[in-house]
Amino acid sequence: MPDSFRYLGRQAIVDRQQQLVAYELLFRSSPANFALVRDDLLASAEVLRNAFGELGNVDVLGQFPGFINASADLLQDRILDQLPAERLVLEILETVTVTDELLLRMAQLRARGFRLALDDVVHLGADQMAMLPLVDIVKVDVAAVDAAHLPVLKAQLDGFDGILLAEKVDSHAQFERCCELGFDWFQGYFHSRPVVLSSADLG
Template sequence: MYSTRYLGRQPIVDANQQLVAYELLFRSSQANVARVDDDVMATTAVIRHAFVDLGVGEVLGDRLGFINVSETLLMDDLLDVLPCDKVVLEILETVQVTPPLLARLAELRQKGFRLAMDDVVELDADRRALLPLVDIVKIDLVALSLLQLRQLVADLASFPGILLAEKVDTVEQFELCRELGIQWFQGYFFARPTVLSTRQANASQHAMLSLLGLLMSDADNEELAQALKMAPDVVLMLMKLSSTASVATRRPVASVSEAIMLLGRAKIKRWSMLLLFASHATDVQPQRNPLLELAATRGRIMELLAEACYPQRPDVRDSAFMIGMLSLVDVLVQQPMAEVIASLPIEDSLKEAVLEGRHVLGELLRVTLSLEDDAVPHPAGYDPEVLLRVETQALDWVNGMWQ
């Protein structure tokens, strides 16, 4: 039901050894080595772990993140899910330079992405074709003699962007590169990569595929919201992703529907596809996850209680499902509740409902939790028949969604 997600991270510094960025690296275990069998899967896993599982704030802070990108992903709209102001796309040295690729790189730059050439050892015809489109050139010190390094830097004298020396292992290499005018540095002399990890509930592949199917068929937002309610972990993902958009609009999110509107259907579709790539899902059969079902059941009970008890308060109903789901968020993501809730772009009253049981939604949450434990008395003022009906309807709804 759970799996541990790993992410490598190596600092990139300037000439004063001040941190300017991190390179984000694929890791499949706590062992600090990369075992990559599929470039697309590796990159999508890095994106998922950095921007969903761990969160961009924890991984990057206010620094840039370098991500290796293969030719397949460079040409794919999946890259549009990334915040262009936080990411540098590294063009692997294996990428074939073609007119369509050059046009795509120009498009990515137009969208605001920074581009870097990885592992440069000479300016052959392909590297020269890429040079006007990139912002950063990464020079591979290991593959170059001192004479070759001096010649390469001289050849790049008119390049207006940043030169970055990678695989800097000694103080002598650092001082030489700095004397040659190289501005940024990466290597074991400064820091070896570290491995970040987080343990989270596995997503329901069935729910993800159902959501993707709805997106492809242009289902309306209400249908999307209903499908998302069967994948509480994906709802949490949307909440995390919408934090960037909510900062720009200064608009907190109060419901699943609002998160859909804030992010937009195109971005949700791409994130759904990326998550399926990252988990290299091949099994399309329903895989029931008891924890995710409990989160969905809580949310549905909250929603039905809001409809029954506060029929004149659509705002309560709209937020009720999210509060029920968030009441299990610490278990879903294996992190302290207060930390997770504080990182989400939701209104203060909703945070107080989850953390302190305050306001109308906090009261409905207490009622919902009492239905799960026969030893806990139901709060006074609620009709037992209504509570039984609501609980039965919620369980039927969850079972029906799986069927």
């Protein structure tokens, strides 16, 4: 394919009935289904440009919201002012440092209509607890949490009134276990692997 083509990864997110509820949009720089990310902000900006510009969000997302990784820099970037807040869920990366400025910005983005998610949660430390009242979705990385500790982590989230999403669910047995524990949404190879879209695919 020509170098001028635009690429975008997309992975389904489903509910307890395995019905599609959202997509995660992923950085891809070629038809190969993997990403080498050197700069979180540039990667997310490229995803946004491709999803809402080059490829078109109607083709990419249909009626569903799109999850996108959000570094601290992206959360502060004016690019978000140009995007349809109702179409996006901003996944706050686990590398983000919590500050008063960040918490204020999260509140502002939420007030604008963005939904916020905590990404790759494996424990609830002080940073996660500070952000919890400002997010709509918590994504628990079940591949990185010991199976014996997963019920403990889930119990710690029982007071959270948003959506609990189990990510990296790679087998039907894991899916069933997460359903039993009370997770709402699911993402992983048990349902579908990411696919790579390009401007040619979407014509």
